[in-house]
Amino acid sequence: MGIQLKARRRRVGERVIEAVLAGAAGLSVLVTVGIVVSLFAPLGTFFAHVNPFEFLFGTEWTAAFGNKASWDDKKWGVLPLVAATFMTTLIALAVAVPLGLGTAMFLSEYASQRARKVLKPLLEVLAGVPTVVYGFIALTAVTPLLKPLFGIPELYNMLAPGIVMGFMIVPTVASLSEDAMSAVPSALRQGSYALGANRMKTTLRVVFPAALSGIMAAIVLGISRAIGETMIMAVAVGNLAQLTFDPRQPAQTMTAFIAQIASGDAPVGSPVYYSLFAVGALLFVITLVMNLVSIQLVRKFRQAY
């Protein structure tokens, strides 16, 4: 009585399905490859005409001006764009880190379960408002408010959009930080209370250090978000690529430059068209580094508990 245990033909269907699903997953790798190729392939042409040293360290950027076909009548120093990105990010962090951490501590250590159920979604709404709307608000509602306070000369500046972007990032920082703090075992808190510490001391001296890598991950993610933000910058910062560290001045971030060129009529193959990819590649590299650091930090804090 030999029992036949041979595979039936039906299993071929299983293999096909698994292959299709694996293909969908592999597509994500293809996307990354596509991003890298689309950003870095044009660089060959770009750096054939522009000195990489001048690109990375030059302080004047006049890519959008002059003769559309000429490489030589322009200045290709990317630092004004980088400086504007840096400044707006800094201002955003000045808002987002204190408010985000404070919110996270409140939600994690002080708020009741019911309060959290209401407040967390509310915060998510803050992150869900379209960024073009934030840009508009920054330009038309916030700048007029700040003008008399800070003596802002013109409509476009870095301060108002920076602050608005900061609020936009608060949920990102708060959410991940709160995850990290909630993951700290209550045994640690109990131990602290048992020694006679009050809630403030426990939060600051026990929970915060224990959740530190998660909190750092949250901040790094917030930085990445700020660096990559386009619409707020394109609408409210202005399109004047100048190297300045005065937040009351207009400027142009890397992302806003890319948006400006794309929405203009730069002919394919013109120098300014290539510069779009060069700035994009720089942007990608910076955010990639930030993201990888953040992912590593998240792994560290997830492993710890």
Place this chain on the structure above:
Amino acid sequence: MATATVAVARPLAGGRRSDLRSIMFAGVLWACLAAACIFLFFVLAVIVQKGVERFDVNLVTRPPSTIRPQTAGVEPAIYGTLWVIGMTALIALPLGIGAAIYLEEYANPRRWYNRLIELNVQNLAAVPAIIYGILTLAFVVRGPISIGAVALAGAIALALLILPVIIITTREALRAVPAEIRSGSLALGATRWQTTWKLVLPSAVPGIATGSILALSRAIGEAAPLILVGATTFITFLPDGPMSRYTVLPVQIYNLVPQDRDAFRDLAYAAILLLIVILLAMNALAIWLRNRYQRRW
């Protein structure tokens, strides 16, 4: 993830001052949360106050106009948004859910290529939106596929943008289904796919639906990638197909920004209000779905 609800231990020494500082600390924390909420309400208040004036029938039935902005509308942008988001969903949902099923049900996590895919998805979720625009510009609008600045290109850009988010939220929904269900099914002689299709997916649908709606609502508000792929044309006709030139609400709003006349500002705010209303409705739908259908195992 339990919140510590332990009573504050009364310190035996340093009484008053420590209490006061502790209370002030709690107050500071509360103020942080309050500041964020106040800002949100400020934004919503501005939008409602300035947008309600032009929130009328013309808004959704008339095209934009430079000559008579007082009665202009954003109808083409609404049509464009519907077309683009519809196609985005058709592209991103099957791909994202399929990839999530593979990663969660089939992939051996010890294999290096599967871990690479996971890391890749996590990274893509944090890549700036504008980069997806550059990618689509290079390969779809121009490059090998070259279909031009049409609605399908916009849909592809947005689909690639939200794909990682859909993969991540779908995986979480799949993970919530207990392992015993799978074991029971496989022990009866079901294949992986039968188990997934007949048991795991049906149970995970509420979570998947919620995550997908939230991802699509994010896509609706995106402007940067679409600017990159050519959705900036000031159009007065209604987009009518995948290969049509188009604009979407966020981009239309962006176009209205440089216009200095008050009438354009009012129109822009009304369009913003419309966009916010749509988004709040979608988010509310997602949250309702989650609360109503979420299974507690």
Place this chain on the structure above:
Amino acid sequence: MSPVERVSVTTSQPEQYGRVSAPELHLEVRQLDMPSLAAESVMTARDLSVYYGDFLAVHDVDLQFGNREITALIGPSGCGKSTVLRCLNRMNDLIVGARVDGSVSYHGVDIYGPDVDVIEVRRRIGMVFQKPNPFPKSIYDNVAYGPRVTGMKVANMDDTVEHALRSAALWDEVKDKLRQNAYGLSGGQQQRLCIARAIATQPEVILMDEPCSSLDPIATAKIEDLMHTLASEFTIIIVTHNMQQAARVSQRTAFFTAEADEQGNRIGKLIEFDDTAKIFSNPAKRATEDYISGRFG
């Protein structure tokens, strides 16, 4: 037919409290008649070893399971009983990094052979788990699931479902609510539903992994009675922590324990495998006797 008709077990309390002393086990064995002992062998395991990655979980197991016998696998926690059980229907395949050395034969065919369809294996060798794991479906659909997914040709599904539920002693309790969700049943009923579910695919062997450990004593007794009935139709292999249960229901018993190797790792080993009566009244190995009399475990 089982040579041992009834085994009754009594335990007496230790005479002195405060001293570590084990309750004594008295066995009364009434043997009715002794037909030829060698029941036809349905499954055998030879030189079976299981690795989880680099960790050796259980080592060199030799077992034989006879047609329509009940075999109990007993021993302290962590000595590989469940691991061995899971090898018998290749459920260990699902654990990432699990590797099996040696062979497991079903009617002479090595189930780990290259041409073997694991789905077929699992259809013929069913499994009931420690915690009842009904599907989020109706009672009817739970039982019908196995036949449906394995493509069994069934003349009348209603009859198949009824027969399975009767065999699991559950029919009378659920016959009026077959369309209701299985989660509405009590723990004991759910476990009997899982048994019915396993029976519905008409297996030859049923594996049970501590099926009563999450049930109350009354539900446990019902299932133990059920096992005697089932043994007239199926070969049953049961892992149990409960020695008395093993003595009550099984004809053959295998005793496992964990031994430390040079590095101090604990590896499961089969110590003794014999008729239940012999194991419990006159075990050959010292370790077995220590476990039976409660000196450890």
